[in-house]
Amino acid sequence: AKIFPMNQKHKAANKKEFCAPIKDQSEIENLAFYEHQVYGHAFNGNIGAPVHEKLRNGAKVLEFGTGIWTIEVADEYPNSKFYAIDFTAKNSIENIKFINYDIHQKLPFPDNEFDYIFSRNKTSFFSKDIFQRCLFEVLRVLKPGGWLEVGLTFRNNEFVPGPALTRLDNAYALWHKRYGFNPDLILNLEDHLKMIGKTESISSQTLHFAVGNDHFGEFSYEIFLYHIRLLKEAFAPIMGISFEEYDHFVGEIENEMNERLGEIIYRHKKVLARKKDMGIIKDA
Helix, strand or coil: CCCCCCCCCCCCCCCCCCCCCCCCHHHHHHHHHHHHHHHHHHCCCCCCCCCHHHHHHCCEEEEECCCHHHHHHHHHCCCCEEEEECCCCCCCECCEEEECCCCCCCCCCCCCCEEEEEEECCHHHCCHHHHHHHHHHHHHHEEEEEEEEEEEEEECCCCCCCHHHHHHHHHHHHHHHHHCCCCCHHHHHHHHHHHHCCEEEEEEEEEEEECCCCHHHHHHHHHHHHHHHHCHHHHHHHHCCCHHHHHHHHHHHHHHHHHCCCCCEEEEEEEEEEECCCCCCCCC
16 A cells, blocks of 8 residues: 655545544544555555455445545445545535434434445544444444444553653543543454344454554654644643643653654554344344
8 A cells, every 4th residue: 555745635525523632624634544544554455344346346335434445445446336424525426425424313324225334443532322322323224244344543552651651641531531432442342243243254353563663663653743743732731731831742752752663562453244134233
């Protein structure tokens, strides 16, 4: 997968504001664009489920995420119809339809509608109730025999952070607590799927990459710092510091990371599951 330079900005449809610590929508799009590249490079492609032939012949696909994945994959599979939720756009583009969606409501689709549903790094900003409701809704609109693919990125818990990164972790924890979010729910997605009992062939793959260790690691390092800088408006008040002090804090993080390049390990994980042919999913 091609890695674009950090100064290249992503151009996409205008997204509705989502409850996330970064409020600038253009910056959210840029960050999602960079993270999309990293994930695709890590797994050597955008699709992990065995759906390539179905997509070539024509399938119905739903992305529960940023929409960037849809824009790229839809171009590769023109015979398939793609829907990207949590997006607003004036017009649909070719074989893509953007859907403005409220996560507190049912998905605006009938039961058993999609052959393939994809999501990545979306549920970190969900409470437990919202997470469970969305998971039931996703399974409701997935066809029997259809595939669900969920991707996520997280830091290796074995890494012991220094003072600056510890302060950052604490700020994240306070922010999640303030809004009632539970970022750890998605880490145990396989268990949630087994408990619901509507899917089979559940599998996962996790890849480990060191930040700053090589060209790919350097790109990941730049994305991480870019992300941290964008958190200033949300995290400075939580940390009880000024914006100027936050800028200095980012410098401390950068110094700390430079001293430990290769030690910070991020995990890129994908979970696959196929919906059983066993009736209609009930509403959550």
